[in-house]
Amino acid sequence: MTDPDTERARSWTSESGPTILQGREGTMRKLIVGIDVGGTKVAGGLVTQRGRLVKSFIVPTRAEKGFKRSYSQIAHVIEHLIRLAGGRHKVGGIGICAPGPLNPKTGLVINPPNLPG
Numbered sequence: 001m002t003d004p005d006t007e008r009a010r011s012w013t014s015e016s017g018p019t020i021l022q023g024r025e026g027t028m029r030k031l032i033v034g035i036d037v038g039g040t041k042v043a044g045g046l047v048t049q050r051g052r053l054v055k056s057f058i059v060p061t062r063a064e065k066g067f068k069r070s071y072s073q074i075a076h077v078i079e080h081l082i083r084l085a086g087g088r089h090k091v092g093g094i095g096i097c098a099p100g101p102l103n104p105k106t107g108l109v110i111n112p113p114n115l116p117g
Helices: 004-008 067-085
Strands: 010-013 031-037 041-047 053-060 091-097
Touching (some): 031 067, 053 067, 067 091
Antiparallel strands (some): 010 053, 031 041, 041 053
């Protein structure tokens, strides 16, 4: 049985699929995972180092079900995009943005207004 959130998730693919680009010296340039956490959805994208979107994946945040469920949704999107990239070795980093005040010393988002719990 599949997770209902996975069934409702939307995934878009460029015609050529994810690409790992060759650098000047033949070294592999890795893709970047970008995550946008919102009150209603978690949107993620695989981008090249030049900022070209290669793939995206969106699931509901499920904020009304609390922190653990929302966190699980974020992890699900990240894991899915890493698989689409071809594995961790093809991902150079992950960037996450979330609403609300941020404690610059700890890096924690404090009581985001649209993410209860």
